[in-house]
Amino acid sequence: MFYIGTKQEVTDISYNRAKAVEYARRWALGRNPGYYDFSYIGGDCTNFVSQCIFAGAGVMNYTPVTGWYYLNVNERTPSWTGVNELYRFLINNRGAGPRGRIVPLSNMHNGDIVQLRFYDNSTFAHSAVITDTGRGTPDTMFVAAHTNDSLDRLLSSYDYAAIRPIHIYATG
Numbered sequence: 656m657f658y659i660g661t662k663q664e665v666t667d668i669s670y671n672r673a674k675a676v677e678y679a680r681r682w683a684l685g686r687n688p689g690y691y692d693f694s695y696i697g698g699d700c701t702n703f704v705s706q707c708i709f710a711g712a713g714v715m716n717y718t719p720v721t722g723w724y725y726l727n728v729n730e731r732t733p734s735w736t737g738v739n740e741l742y743r744f745l746i747n748n749r750g751a752g753p754r755g756r757i758v759p760l761s762n763m764h765n766g767d768i769v770q771l772r773f774y775d776n777s778t779f780a781h782s783a784v785i786t787d788t789g790r791g792t793p794d795t796m797f798v799a800a801h802t803n804d805s806l807d808r809l810l811s812s813y814d815y816a817a818i819r820p821i822h823i824y825a826t827g
Contacts, residue, residue, distance in 0.1 A: 671711045673766075676784070684804050716750055769782070771818055
């Protein structure tokens with residue numbers, strides 16, 4: 656594993672989408688024993704997505720509270736396991752770790768993530784990793800996810816009110 660601890664050490668490196676998807680395929684229907692399983696205390700979806708992103712990025716951000724890291728169940732940031740916290744980290748990150756932006760679903764790539772809101776006027780409550788973009792539509796795109804473990808699940812099979820596509824564009 657490669658860790659960057661301070662902003663002064665940040666160098667741009669690319670996001671390895673193949674490694675992110677390979678990790679997703681390996682652990683979608685199981686649990687990596689190196690990480691706590693949050694399935695019974697709020698859900699494991701964003702923990703799993705963070706693991707996938709880390710497999711492709713190889714860099715964590717050790718900024719207390721607002722960074723993105725996991726050392727153990729008690730030493731982690733909210734962004735590692737929280738849907739909306741991960742979104743805020745990815746969109747606002749300018750330091751170490753992955754960086755993301757909202758793009759049209761048709762511009763997504765394998766290894767990017769989607770977040771789902773299940774009810775109108777609610778918060779986003781689920782994260783998944785894209786394993787196959789298909790033709791860039793929910794009816795042709797496949798994801799891997801935890802909590803309700805899924806591998807190559809059709810995105811359109813979820814009953815959602817809104818989707819938030821997050822493209823990982825860099826790793827610093």
